[in-house]
Amino acid sequence: MQNNQNIKVAVDAVVFGYHNNALYVLLVQQKYGVYKDQWVLPGGLVHNGETLTNAVHRELQEEAGININYLEQLYTFGDDVERDKRNHVISVSYFALVNPDNLKLSAATDAQDVKWQNINNIPKLPFDHNLIIDTAFKRIKAKLHYQPIGFDLLPKKFPFSDLEHLYATILEQEIDRRNFRKKILSFGFIKKCNEKQKNGSGRPAQLYTFDPNKYEALEKNGMHFEIKFA
Amino acid sequence: MQNNQNIKVAVDAVVFGYHNNALYVLLVQQKYGVYKDQWVLPGGLVHNGETLTNAVHRELQEEAGININYLEQLYTFGDDVERDKRNHVISVSYFALVNPDNLKLSAATDAQDVKWQNINNIPKLPFDHNLIIDTAFKRIKAKLHYQPIGFDLLPKKFPFSDLEHLYATILEQEIDRRNFRKKILSFGFIKKCNEKQKNGSGRPAQLYTFDPNKYEALEKNGMHFEIKFA
DNA sequence: CCAAAAGTGTTGTGAATACACCCATGT
């Protein structure tokens, strides 16, 4: 085995949060080094003997003190050898989902600052981080159609209209409320709670909750979650 | 930037070939080192300053002298820190498709031997290569439904029945010939050739060809390739 | 003329679409 290889392995995460009817991405401000003061995706070099997944969790803790709800490997970026001007570094990128119960950002220890940036207003970022975000956004859009990940962006109990708006916002298309509701409920993994939510004005909304166990059971029995729009 | 990181980056490829109505995976026999004589996936360490994609192409040349038809990043395996007993090595894995015109394997320079192994008869392999193959097999099965990758496993001109058999074999399910043909032809990216193929017995088959340009054009116009079976 | 594989159409069924009015609450 050749031993002079000198390539660094980093992990980066595109963390999505949904609030105020909009989708946001978590950015952190570099505290040290050549890229000091610049806003970038949370991430950093993997430690020796550390798994990739642990590295992501560690970085998210260190830089944003945030609890994530869902994590999935996105893509490994290593076809631009100069994506990091300091070294040959490849980035194993992940995307994560955060629900609103976990939105508040702790004072970061390893980052100067942390913020939620609207997905439709991402500035030009260093490295290939814009590309990574685009890739993640495409992935999440695609996944919404065939995997129930929308629930990881909502609180445990939510009114049906929130789910609707989430789909409409992220996919940037209008949705027929009646058909959407019928379809989602027909799967049988959404349960009605015993609570209603009052918004100030209008009829109070019935709260629903996603039942992951039921979902898995149904999936094993051949159910195929898929939702399309006209 | 911390500079004592000592993690190696490898690429590995699951190369699929389809012949004799069966799906095969390319394996190579290690020539040197601790794993000498063992059969493994083609792959190896990335060179300094080399892109990941180039590394895959280089390894496939060096170890199998093969021309591939399609290449896509699969997944990066790095959650088992001891997947390689020599070092902490992560594997950026790819899968590739080869059509029968390119099936013959050159005398490998960097491998002792090379062979096509039936996907249903893969032996226990070192590292996590069984896991990588399983992941690739799942991916290719899924992709057959929504991306026209089957054509990359067939010669340029093929009889319709070959496409049918390919789907039936890989997905391990029966297919209604009439419905399948209707569906595929309805997309409009398959062209009839001016040739027929004689098999010895039975009626000669009309040859067809996949038109990638037409496919892309249609896709831009909103066509969504998807094929399901009862 | 028999065997082997290729080619082809129609009908039924169920899911997706389109669409508009009533309900419960706060002000």
Added chain:
DNA sequence: ACATGGGTGTATTCACAACACTTTTGG
């Protein structure tokens, strides 16, 4: 009583599923 958002049913349309006989060649 009005404004606001929540909740619901039906008719039409279209795509998928099921299904069997004829055609062309070689032996």
